[in-house]
Amino acid sequence: MKFRSLIGVLVLCLFAAMAFGCGNDGGKGVSEEAVKAMVAEAVKAQSGAASSGETRMDLVKQSTLEKILQRGELRVGFESGYMPFEMTDKKGEFVGFDVDCAKEMAKAMGVKLVTINTGWDGIIPALMTDKFDIIMSGMTVTQERNLKIGFADPYIIVGQTILLNKKHAGKVLSYKDLNDPKYIVTSKLGTTGEQATKRMIPKCTYKSFETEQEAFLEVLNGKADAYVYDQPNCVVQYAQQGAGKVIFLDKPFTYEPLGWAINKGDPDFLNWLNNFLRQLKNDGRYDAIYNKWITGTEWIKEVE
Numbered sequence: 001m002k003f004r005s006l007i008g009v010l011v012l013c014l015f016a017a018m019a020f021g022c023g024n025d026g027g028k029g030v031s032e033e034a035v036k037a038m039v040a041e042a043v044k045a046q047s048g049a050a051s052s053g054e055t056r057m058d059l060v061k062q063s064t065l066e067k068i069l070q071r072g073e074l075r076v077g078f079e080s081g082y083m084p085f086e087m088t089d090k091k092g093e094f095v096g097f098d099v100d101c102a103k104e105m106a107k108a109m110g111v112k113l114v115t116i117n118t119g120w121d122g123i124i125p126a127l128m129t130d131k132f133d134i135i136m137s138g139m140t141v142t143q144e145r146n147l148k149i150g151f152a153d154p155y156i157i158v159g160q161t162i163l164l165n166k167k168h169a170g171k172v173l174s175y176k177d178l179n180d181p182k183y184i185v186t187s188k189l190g191t192t193g194e195q196a197t198k199r200m201i202p203k204c205t206y207k208s209f210e211t212e213q214e215a216f217l218e219v220l221n222g223k224a225d226a227y228v229y230d231q232p233n234c235v236v237q238y239a240q241q242g243a244g245k246v247i248f249l250d251k252p253f254t255y256e257p258l259g260w261a262i263n264k265g266d267p268d269f270l271n272w273l274n275n276f277l278r279q280l281k282n283d284g285r286y287d288a289i290y291n292k293w294i295t296g297t298e299w300i301k302e303v304e
Contacts, residue, residue, distance in 0.1 A: 063268035064133050065109075074106045074113055077127060078137035079120045081211055083236040084293040085138035089302045097232075097293040098136040101155070104285055108276055121190050124149060127263060134273075135261035138230070140192040150266065151259035152273035155281075156290075159252020160196045161234045163227040163242055165219050172226070175253045179203045184224040186215040193229040196254050201228075212237070220245060230256065232294055239297050 068074050078086045078098055086096040094115050106113035116132045127135050127149060140158075141151045164172055172178060178185055178201050185204040187193035188211060197206055207224060209215040216237045218224040227237070231252050238248045262269055280286045293299065 064262065064266050065269040065272050068109060068111060068133055072111050074102070074109055074111050074134070075116055075132035076102045076105075076113065077116045077118050077123055077132035077135050079123060080117045081213070082138050083212070083233055083303070084299065085232070086136075087303045095299070095303070097156075097289060098138060100289045100293070101280070102136050104280060104289075105276060108279075120188075124261070127261060130263075133262070138232075138258050139261050140230075140256045141259040142192065142195075145261070148264075149261045150264045150270060151261055152270060153277055154257030154259045155277055155286075156258050156294075158230045158232055158256050158258060160193055160228055160254040160256070161231045161252055162249040163216060163219055163229075163234050163237060164247040164249055165222060165225050166246055167222075168225060169247055172249075174249065174251075175201055175228070178226055181205055183226065184218075185226045185228055186218045186224045187228045188212050188215055191229070192254070192256055197228045200253065216242075235294075236297075236300065240300055 078094075080086050080088050080094055082096075084096055085098045086094060089095045094117070099115070102113055102115070114132075116126075118126050118131070120137075123135055123137065123139075124145065126132065135149075139145070139151075141154060145151075160175075162175060162178075172183075180203055183204045184207055185197050185201060186207045186209060187197050189208045194206075194208055197204065207215075207218065209218070212229060212233055215224075215229070216227045219227045220242060227234070227246075229237075231250065234248065234250070238246065242248070260273060262273070
């Protein structure tokens with residue numbers, strides 16, 4: 001039972017004492033020691049409730065969401081260059097699927113959006129050391145990453161696909177056919193494309209690159225046999241410069257949910273993000289962003 005004030009608790013104790021005093025106990029009533037004990041317990045309970053309230057307020061103040069609102073800025077970390085999620089256009093501005101989602105997020109919070117371009121290999125440490133509030137960079141939710149950071153619900157599902165050198169037409173029909181040392185397979189360092197290649201095509205000759213573009217050009221120029229990467233990126237690479245020059249094995253061979261990453265131990269921020277995503281997906285804004293960047297290709301001429 002909860003009480004509004006310590007006085008209320010004490011009054012209740014006194015009433016209880018009086019009630020016991022009126023019982024059939026030979027007129028002795030409740031002893032002074034018993035009343036003192038009851039009062040002490042009441043004070044202790046009230047003190048505990050106050051302490052609990054203070055703890056809740058402290059947790060609210062520690063929430064990333066509260067810090068964002070106090071600062072008036074949402075700091076978003078990503079690595080530009082992962083088409084079509086985050087890129088730099090001809091004007092030098094950051095654009096893409098994730099960037100548009102970040103703009104909607106900042107608008108919903110009523111704060112300014114601050115974008116922070118960060119190298120992929122250091123993006124998780126940067127989040128953990130408070131360089132930004134959230135990672136919105138086409139990051140796949142993996143169990144390994146989830147040990148270090150938290151993820152909101154997936155905002156899109158992708159999978160690994162293959163762009164194949166044209167000389168292998170009719171010979172290589174799936175990732176399984178590449179599981180041989182004679183095939184050189186490329187992907188980007190530290191990505192799930194690299195992980196999928198090592199895990200599912202372990203016998204191939206694997207070459208890692210710093211960027212998606214370098215890895216794909218190795219195949220386009222005939223120096224490698226296959227490029228493994230997320231389906232949206234392969235769609236863009238194919239449309240941009242691979243049509244008629246490489247073969248697109250477009251059926252994903254992995255399941256990869258992408259999610260926005262935050263620091264662990266922040267249920268307040270996580271709750272807000274999941275509710276925001278649910279609203280975004282059901283009021284038409286998500287579909288507009290998806291159609292612009294994932295199914296559409298008009299934007300390509302703005303970043304070439």
